[in-house]
Amino acid sequence: MKIMSDNSKKLFEELLKYSQSDMYPFHMPGHKRNMDFLPYKLPFDIDITEIYGFDNLHDAQGILKNSNDKARRAFGSKYSYMLVGGSTCGILSAVSSIVKSGDEIIIARNCHKSVYNACTLNSLDVHFIYPKQDNESRVCMSVDTDSVKALLEKYPFSKAVVITSPTYEGVISDIKSISDIVHSYNIPLIVDNAHGAHQRFCRLSREGEPIENGADIVISSLHKTLPALTQTAVANLQGDIVKQDLFEKKLSVFETSSPSYVLMSSMDMCFDFLMHCENAFEEYCVRLASFSQKMTSLEKLSVLCHGGDSIGKHGFFGFDKGKIVIVTTHTNISGIQLTEILRENYHIELEMAYPSYAVAMTSVCDSEQGFDRLAFALTEIDKSLEYVVTPKCFPDIPKPEKANKNTDKADVSDKYVYAYPPGVPIVIPGEVIDTETRNYIEKLKKAGVEVTR
Numbered sequence: 001m002k003i004m005s006d007n008s009k010k011l012f013e014e015l016l017k018y019s020q021s022d023m024y025p026f027h028m029p030g031h032k033r034n035m036d037f038l039p040y041k042l043p044f045d046i047d048i049t050e051i052y053g054f055d056n057l058h059d060a061q062g063i064l065k066n067s068n069d070k071a072r073r074a075f076g077s078k079y080s081y082m083l084v085g086g087s088t089c090g091i092l093s094a095v096s097s098i099v100k101s102g103d104e105i106i107i108a109r110n111c112h113k114s115v116y117n118a119c120t121l122n123s124l125d126v127h128f129i130y131p132k133q134d135n136e137s138r139v140c141m142s143v144d145t146d147s148v149k150a151l152l153e154k155y156p157f158s159k160a161v162v163i164t165s166p167t168y169e170g171v172i173s174d175i176k177s178i179s180d181i182v183h184s185y186n187i188p189l190i191v192d193n194a195h196g197a198h199q200r201f202c203r204l205s206r207e208g209e210p211i212e213n214g215a216d217i218v219i220s221s222l223h224k225t226l227p228a229l230t231q232t233a234v235a236n237l238q239g240d241i242v243k244q245d246l247f248e249k250k251l252s253v254f255e256t257s258s259p260s261y262v263l264m265s266s267m268d269m270c271f272d273f274l275m276h277c278e279n280a281f282e283e284y285c286v287r288l289a290s291f292s293q294k295m296t297s298l299e300k301l302s303v304l305c306h307g308g309d310s311i312g313k314h315g316f317f318g319f320d321k322g323k324i325v326i327v328t329t330h331t332n333i334s335g336i337q338l339t340e341i342l343r344e345n346y347h348i349e350l351e352m353a354y355p356s357y358a359v360a361m362t363s364v365c366d367s368e369q370g371f372d373r374l375a376f377a378l379t380e381i382d383k384s385l386e387y388v389v390t391p392k393c394f395p396d397i398p399k400p401e402k403a404n405k406n407t408d409k410a411d412v413s414d415k416y417v418y419a420y421p422p423g424v425p426i427v428i429p430g431e432v433i434d435t436e437t438r439n440y441i442e443k444l445k446k447a448g449v450e451v452t453r
């Protein structure tokens, strides 16, 4: 796989040139690229900060503007911004660039904690869209356009709508119809696309791709599904509703003033790759299709939208086939136990596990051997399991009420409580921890899910 194109000026090449020059660094970072002092295999030699000739991320005019322009062309947006603080800093900036303190906002309840933190920081009055849960796997389904419409009718002064698509589990929402309804109120749709940076480039994931379907701000983690280093992400803006200057202002609040050139160079290479990635993604689709075919032999486990399973069974608007969601509901093991078996017996580490499923994240960089290993392991494990005809389904995610003046203070949460991963809150500060919620949290913990407060 070829990641860098031959023709464009590479941030990486400039960094190498600088590291090989005799320029003495009386500047940050403190390690001074002194490789005699730093025996580790880390990229100290190209780790610089914003020095002469290397532009300024917060007012990009030169080499970093070139990278942002490359991203804009690759993603087809009006403005693109490299982010060195993950999607988290993009989401905080996006929400904060639109609202004023005390405003109303509509968000999907299954949003990531960064969306909740943005709401808290801006003291927002939050109205929730509650996506339904799939009966068997218990994953959250697509955001329903009618629910967005109903909430906008009820709260017409809301300043933005925020949803996640695709979700951690690969579920895609109908961005076109949601953005149409949101725009009829002349407010922006922000899409947390942390798991969908590859969507535009992969035909098996492309449905509901947010930029071509009208979302106003789209935040995508490059590091989750593309060849780029951890913490790298991109913010894409389009349309006339959102103001580029306000977004930039907020980025300068939430993003470090010492952006890593190692991270930015990895993003720059990734954008080059994206402009020449058709074959690589086609080969990835072939690997996914071959994996999917192998999953048809499963009798007890199932894999969402792969093998014998199909999108029609679940009623998702769309599904990112790059997410391998292995459902254990009809077996005698949980998703957490499945990850343990895969780890211990097959040396395969999955991304996350829940009582009823486990998620293997794939990308264009996965090899055929990798897919074959997973397919072999799942087929073998499946044979060893018992089929459970009428499973006890894990309960619905609770919908705790907002506390009121009559609520006993001891029952009111002063913290976020969330399962990590995926970092989606179960209870937020100011909500009542009732018996159903308490039992749900206890059940999660008992099943081996890490619950963080």
Ligand SMILES: Cc1ncc(COP(=O)(O)O)c(C=O)c1O
Binding pocket: 085, 086, 087, 088, 089, 111, 112, 114, 164, 167, 168, 192, 194, 195, 221, 231, 232, 233, 422, 423
């Ligand atoms: C849905 C979702 N949104 C946002 C984020 C934050 O992304 P990042 O880790 O790039 O800051 C995550 C991280 O897991 C996520 O799952």
